[in-house]
Amino acid sequence: MNPDIQFVSVLADHPRLFAFVLTAFADGIDSGAFPAGRLPPTGTESCAFHAPDGVEPIAFATFYQPDERSFVWLDLLWVEPEFRERGWGGAIIQALADRSRRVGHSHLEFGTLASNGAMQQLAEKIGCDRFTIGYRLELAHG
Numbered sequence: 001m002n003p004d005i006q007f008v009s010v011l012a013d014h015p016r017l018f019a020f021v022l023t024a025f026a027d028g029i030d031s032g033a034f035p036a037g038r039l040p041p042t043g044t045e046s047c048a049f050h051a052p053d054g055v056e057p058i059a060f061a062t063f064y065q066p067d068e069r070s071f072v073w074l075d076l077l078w079v080e081p082e083f084r085e086r087g088w089g090g091a092i093i094q095a096l097a098d099r100s101r102r103v104g105h106s107h108l109e110f111g112t113l114a115s116n117g118a119m120q121q122l123a124e125k126i127g128c129d130r131f132t133i134g135y136r137l138e139l140a141h142g
Contacts, residue, residue: 004050005095011062012043020057021047024078034076035113045075048096050088059088061096065105072100074110077119084118090126 011018021041028034041062049060059079066073074096079088097108111134112119123130 004052005048005092006051007095007099008047008049010043011041011045011047014047017047017049017057017060018043021060021062021076021078024060024080025076028076028078032113033078033116033119041076048092048099050092058083059092061092063096070104070106072096072105072108074108077110089119089122093122093126 008014008017011021018041025034025040029036029038045062045064047060047062049057051057061077062075063072064075065071074093077089077092079086093108100108110123111132112123
């Protein structure tokens, strides 16, 4: 496991980290990395993060175990733009996978937008299996 990746069980119990996650989430919405209209993190999620100076995070992943199932859902992954392409996204996913394996989870799952080529490349690079394709039908109101 990467010793530079830290974990918190309940994001809201760490106000500074939670504020960073919410700011990064807004940036992700604005940049198209996260889908418009997606609800922000509530603070009940767990979080893996990297803070090279021990204070200011530069990358995080929120995650949870859905409905007492045997897997972990990686909900959001974010690396600050100036720190991308340095392996932090993959390091966080690998640290989360290692932790999940140790506590008995069967696998780690996540999704990404079809337009998020960087995340798709990262998933392939770290050996993820692509197992689903999603679709959406917009419903006109009025």
